[in-house]
Amino acid sequence: MKKPIVQATALVLTVALLPAATSAISAVDASTYREMEQFMSVFDRVRTDYVDQVDDSVLIKGAINGMLSSLDPHSSFLDARDFDNLRTQTDGNYGGLGLSVTMEDGAVKVIAPFKDTPADGAGVKAGDYITHIDGELIYGGTLDEAVEEMRGKPGTPISLTIVRPGRDKPFDVSMKRAIIDLKPVTWEVKDDIGVISLNSFSADVGADVKAAIGSIDKSLGKKPLGYVLDMRSNPGGLLDEAVAVSDVFLSRGEIVSQRGRSKSDIERYFAKTGDAAQGLPVIVLIDAGSASASEIVAGALQDHHRGLVMGERSFGKGSVQTLLPLSNTSALRLTTARYYTPSGKSVQEGGIEPDIIVPQLSDPDYKTRPRFREADLRRHLINEVKLDDAVLEEDTADDPRFVQTTEELKEQGIDDFQLHYALETIGRLGPKGMQTALNRAAVKKPGKAAVVRK
Incomplete structure (x- = not known):
């Protein structure tokens, strides 16, 4: 059975080719x-x-590795070990640190830490390089070996040596392994606003988001002022679940289309009638770690002017991978299509540009730490529309709206400025003001998403 997946390169990459x-x-x-x-x-x-x-x-396997490595960064071969890693990544319940990592030029590179895990708490960030584990050099080894060393019995200590671009010297971070229970959807209420954190797009995530809306309403005993859909550092997952999550907030229109090698190979996905959020204001939070399925949701809500997208430009992975089983223990993960937002835009390389750019001021390294995106990967697919390199590299330009320092935010008890700004925006503007902001964003980025295609 072919299974479409739209996910940033994650955890373990083993590349190989199909037997002829x-x-x-x-x-x-x-x-x-x-x-x-x-x-x-x-x-x-x-x-x-x-x-x-x-x-x-x-x-x-080495020959297979060479074939697929000549294609793109997301086509890979999955053997029995990789299947096990994929299962633990989605099911959780293993002793580890909570990191999504890849291999780059013999070094282990962090794609993103999962929220509320030991790695997240220790301050490991996207784009970091891990050079040593417990003082032992891991450069030149395999990704599988590094992952196995980072996993272990919950409660046992581990030290990682980190090289962070923008910092002069490597530094060590210490933490204890823990049971990694990867919960794809969590929710909370802050200032009468529902905050839904979406950490991955595994099975039934769309239903979980819909259930979270019901739980928020029940917790408050009334409707909230609005919702924040937090998809920061979400590497993606199943295409069907990206469609399902978008459909929670949309009542009509196209959500996404995917186009294969042939011009006639086009598949479109549409929203069903009914908006679970009942038209209440929605802010979508994204950053450089928001990829694939996250970008489908952000692009759909942005093009339909249903949600105000806030944060940083997303990762920029606009390709679809299909899981092609080869045996009971192996499969080929092959790039088979590109996806497009309702307005016909490919996010490949360029990502989703927020309606309101909000830097993470509470991160002391936000200015000096380079962002790691699809355009930085070797042999990434090229967007059919030529993109301006200056736009792709513009991440830390000073913004006169934001003058607070990290220290000042800490004194005010603000440890997540982007979320704080989103909550403040909904509370300050209210439904009418939010609609005005969406209308202004629509004028700034006109699209054809309002047209219902049949």
Whole structure:
């Protein structure tokens, strides 16, 4: 069964290729046969002449690795170990730190820490490089090995050496492993406003968001002033769940479309009747770690002028991966389509631009820490519309609206400025003022999302 997924590169990346099927071999031309003969010659010489005996499966997996690494950063091969990692990433209940990581030039790079985990509490941030674990250098090893070292018995201590771009020297962070219970949806009420934190797009997330709205209403005993949908550092997940979450807040119109290699290979997803939030104000919080499925939701609500998008420009991953089973323990995760927001915009490379840019002033490194996005990945898909590099790199420009320092915010008890600003905006503007802000944003970024396509 093919399963569409839209998720930023996460946790473990093992890249490999499909074994050549008979039908595929029959379609290749003579030059391809010669290349395959050359490959088999190299394979045979390595098996017979390499200084140490090498297992055939290691050589084949290395060849698979090379094929898929020539495509894009999100196509990969999943063996039994990777399936287990994928399961624990979505199911949780393992002893670890709560990090989503990738490998870059032999170094372990942090995509994002999961909220309310040991790594998050210790201050590990997206874009950090982990060079040592408990004082032992891990550079040059595999990602699987690094992940296994970071996992362990809950309560046991661990120290990570971090290299953070923008800082002169590496530094150590210490923490204790804990049971990582990855809850995709959590909610709370602040200042009569419902805050829904969406951490991933695993199964049933759309239903969980709808249930969170009901729980917020029940907790207050009335309707809230509005809702904040917090998708910061959410790497994505299942396409169907991105559609389901968008549908919670939309009552009509297109949510997203995906387009494959062929011009006729287009699939569109539409909202069903009914807005669970009943038209109340919605602010969507995003940052550089908000990717794929998160960008589908943010783009849909932004194009339909249903939610005011706030924070930082998102990650910029506008591709869809399909999970193609190869056996009971392996599968191919292959990029098969690009997705587009209702107004016809691809977020590939450029991401979702917030209606209101709000820096995370409560982060002392927000100015010096570079943002890690899709455009920084090697062999990333290129957006069909040429993007301005200056726009892609503009993250820390001074904004006259925000003059408070991190220290001043701490004195005021504000440890999350972006969320504070979102809550303050809903409370200050109210439903009418929020609608005015949405109308102004629509004029600034006109789109055709209001048209219901059938």
